Amino acid sequence: MAPVPPAKPTPSSLPAPKPPWWRDRRVVPWVVQAVVGLLVLLLIAFLLGNLIRNLTAAGLLLSWRWLQQPAGFDISESVIPFNAQLPYWRALAAGLVNTIRAVLVGLVGATLMGCLVGMASFSHNGLLRRLARVYVEVVRNIPLLLQLVFWYFVVFLTLPNGVAAIQLPGVVLAKSGLYIAGLGEGLRWMGPTLVNGVWQAPVRLSVEFGALLTGLIVYSGAFIAEVVRGGIAAVPKGQWEAASSLGLSWFATLRRIVLPQSLRVIVPGLNTQYISLAKNSSLAVAVGYTDLYSVAETTLNQTGRAVEVILVLLAAYLTLDLLISALMNGLNHLVQIRER
Amino acid sequence: MIRAALSFGTAVTLLAALGALVGCAAGNGAPGSPTMAKIRERGRLVCAVDGAVPGFSTVGPGGAFVGIDADFCRAVAAAVLGDPGKVEFRPVTAGERFVALSSGEVDLLSISSTHTLSRDAPGGNGLSFGPVFFYDGQGVMVPKASGIRSLRQLAGQPICVESGTNTELNLADRMRELGLAYQPLRFQSGEQAYPAYEQGRCAAITSDSSLLAAKRSGFKDPGAHGLLPELLSKEPSAKVTVQADPAWADAVRWVTYTLIQAEESGLTQANIEASRDAAQADTSQAEARRFLGIKGDFGRQLGLPADFTLQVVKAVGNYGELFERHLGPATPLGLERGFNRLWSRGGLHIAPPFR
Numbered sequence: 001m002a003p004v005p006p007a008k009p010t011p012s013s014l015p016a017p018k019p020p021w022w023r024d025r026r027v028v029p030w031v032v033q034a035v036v037g038l039l040v041l042l043l044i045a046f047l048l049g050n051l052i053r054n055l056t057a058a059g060l061l062l063s064w065r066w067l068q069q070p071a072g073f074d075i076s077e078s079v080i081p082f083n084a085q086l087p088y089w090r091a092l093a094a095g096l097v098n099t100i101r102a103v104l105v106g107l108v109g110a111t112l113m114g115c116l117v118g119m120a121s122f123s124h125n126g127l128l129r130r131l132a133r134v135y136v137e138v139v140r141n142i143p144l145l146l147q148l149v150f151w152y153f154v155v156f157l158t159l160p161n162g163v164a165a166i167q168l169p170g171v172v173l174a175k176s177g178l179y180i181a182g183l184g185e186g187l188r189w190m191g192p193t194l195v196n197g198v199w200q201a202p203v204r205l206s207v208e209f210g211a212l213l214t215g216l217i218v219y220s221g222a223f224i225a226e227v228v229r230g231g232i233a234a235v236p237k238g239q240w241e242a243a244s245s246l247g248l249s250w251f252a253t254l255r256r257i258v259l260p261q262s263l264r265v266i267v268p269g270l271n272t273q274y275i276s277l278a279k280n281s282s283l284a285v286a287v288g289y290t291d292l293y294s295v296a297e298t299t300l301n302q303t304g305r306a307v308e309v310i311l312v313l314l315a316a317y318l319t320l321d322l323l324i325s326a327l328m329n330g331l332n333h334l335v336q337i338r339e340r
Numbered sequence: 341m342i343r344a345a346l347s348f349g350t351a352v353t354l355l356a357a358l359g360a361l362v363g364c365a366a367g368n369g370a371p372g373s374p375t376m377a378k379i380r381e382r383g384r385l386v387c388a389v390d391g392a393v394p395g396f397s398t399v400g401p402g403g404a405f406v407g408i409d410a411d412f413c414r415a416v417a418a419a420v421l422g423d424p425g426k427v428e429f430r431p432v433t434a435g436e437r438f439v440a441l442s443s444g445e446v447d448l449l450s451i452s453s454t455h456t457l458s459r460d461a462p463g464g465n466g467l468s469f470g471p472v473f474f475y476d477g478q479g480v481m482v483p484k485a486s487g488i489r490s491l492r493q494l495a496g497q498p499i500c501v502e503s504g505t506n507t508e509l510n511l512a513d514r515m516r517e518l519g520l521a522y523q524p525l526r527f528q529s530g531e532q533a534y535p536a537y538e539q540g541r542c543a544a545i546t547s548d549s550s551l552l553a554a555k556r557s558g559f560k561d562p563g564a565h566g567l568l569p570e571l572l573s574k575e576p577s578a579k580v581t582v583q584a585d586p587a588w589a590d591a592v593r594w595v596t597y598t599l600i601q602a603e604e605s606g607l608t609q610a611n612i613e614a615s616r617d618a619a620q621a622d623t624s625q626a627e628a629r630r631f632l633g634i635k636g637d638f639g640r641q642l643g644l645p646a647d648f649t650l651q652v653v654k655a656v657g658n659y660g661e662l663f664e665r666h667l668g669p670a671t672p673l674g675l676e677r678g679f680n681r682l683w684s685r686g687g688l689h690i691a692p693p694f695r
Binding site: 057072073074075076077083084085152153157158161175176195196197198207208285286287288290294297298300301302303304306 | 434435436438439442443458459464465466495496497498500503504505508509511512513515516522523524525526527528532533535536539540541584
């Protein structure tokens with residue numbers, strides 16, 4: 001008589017067997033995270049160790065005493081007072097202020113440019129619409145460095161100089177810069193005057209600053225125009241139709257109905273463009289504008305403190321970008337639709 | 341969570357970049373010359389040149405680098421590897437040259453680099469300078485039509501200068517001494533500074549006189565620009581290596597001396613092989629036999645082949661030939677030897693004895 005095989009228990013009648021730990025959903029994520037975390041820590045330890053070992057070997061351990069030494073070079077276009085006898089940290093500060101100046105004006109200009117062009121791409125005027133497309137496609141597909149060099153050497157440096165400069169009441173545009181009338185010494189109103197072949201005026205912007213600014217505004221403006229266009233396109237067509245059935249004009253529709261609703265789409269994209277603009281401003285060295293990067297490069301060369309100077313640069317640009325990001329996140333919070 | 345991960349990732353990237361920056365500086369301190377070992381292993385010398393200064397280093401019509409600085413690279417390659425063609429030229433700007441060297445990116449700087457205390461000292465840039473290769477002084481170039489004849493007339497005017505150079509500091513010093521206000525226009529490289537000057541953005545441009553002459557030779561109308569009579573500084577320029585490899589610095593130093601000694605001994609690219617044959621046959625030519633490595637072991641002492649002097653002169657000629665070929669009166673630069681004559685002819689170049 002053949003032995004009767006034991007009856008197989010039905011699966012449901014048994015408690016589920018405990019899976020091995022490597023298949024346990026409660027364990028695996030922890031293990032993976034711990035391993036990855038450990039690897040990252042090891043990598044950091046290795047890099048830091050390598051840094052310190054090599055710097056020690058080269059006799060270049062981090063030192064910040066050079067910040068107090070006199071810089072020895074001049075900066076022609078400093079907003080804060082500066083001369084060659086002041087220490088390096090003052091030179092770096094002057095460079096940073098120059099960078100911030102270019103970034104701030106650039107942000108405002110690029111935003112205006114971008115909004116106008118973005119709006120124009122929804123215009124009823126076909127010519128305007130196509131012009132906006134051509135501008136965006138041409139500008140955003142050419143490297144910024146090339147554009148800066150173009151603005152500086154081809155446009156600004158071909159301006160006439162001295163007596164031949166372009167003169168309007170209160171404003172003079174010459175090869176050396178833009179001169180604007182303002183309150184001069186003794187709070188007297190002063191217009192641009194030619195002294196010893198050089199224009200003088202209370203408000204003076206160099207062509208280097210002009211070329212950098214033009215380049216940044218035109219370049220970032222094209223990207224912002226696309227962000228604005230995307231934002232406007234995201235507003236449902238019904239909104240346009242409803243506004244027009246109420247008798248609102250194209251511009252009034254855009255301003256009162258569409259743009260406010262598109263802001264929540266535009267602002268996050270704008271944040272990215274603003275950050276790029278701040279970083280792109282370091283291309284100023286190509287057109288002779290003395291910004292933070294330019295000062296840092298000379299400092300690095302004179303002092304030989306490559307790691308320290310690069311750290312200062314990294315920290316400065318990181319802080320600037322994080323500030324812009326924080327402000328834009330705040331703005332983003334404001335323009336989101338709030339459920340009531 | 342994602343944001344934390346992102347900033348963490350950014351931090352790692354930064355550290356990695358820094359690590360890479362300094363990681364290349366590793367590997368020094370071994371006996372012998374690590375740089376020379378690296379060059380031999382690689383089979384070529386990586387030599388930094390400016391690449392845009394006629395007479396010193398530019399890209400010639402055939403696509404090869406020409407100029408006295410470029411030929412110095414070839415001389416070193418001939419000494420170390422026995423072949424002047426085994427050079428990889430690396431054009432760098434004035435601002436990045438020292439970092440390129442100290443990071444190990446290049447083996448040697450063959451660029452007009454003024455020897456100064458802070459660049460030399462271990463507490464400063466910590467570089468190693470060879471003997472002076474070219475005696476120069478900082479000059480100021482102005483358009484002749486401007487009527488400017490002295491520095492004082494440049495008061496309040498824009499002056500173009502390359503940033504990160506000595507000339508930038510000298511200019512600031514001199515203008516402060518004279519009590520003159522001016523507008524320095526600082527450009528990252530000559531490629532921007534000279535076109536800006538030529539387009540009339542600055543009333544003057546300042547640099548080493550030889551560089552000004554070199555750049556002027558490439559202008560549309562070289563005759564329309566002149567140098568002011570005053571010199572702002574002395575600019576003895578030398579070839580630069582890292583301080584951490586003294587054996588390599590010695591080898592480069594004695595390649596320079598070889599060029600100078602060869603001129604003093606009347607050895608030229610054309611006659612050096614015949615001279616070697618003559619010296620081999622004639623034991624009475626003690627000095628020539630030592631210099632050419634027939635007697636003694638100077639090459640081995642430097643970690644170079646015994647006939648390195650022969651290789652150097654065969655490859656590029658002696659110092660006088662180099663000067664005449666690239667900078668002298670027969671070239672577009674038309675520079676006089678001046679201080680760059682041999683000591684025996686009233687100049688400043690002297691090679692210590694090959695003994």
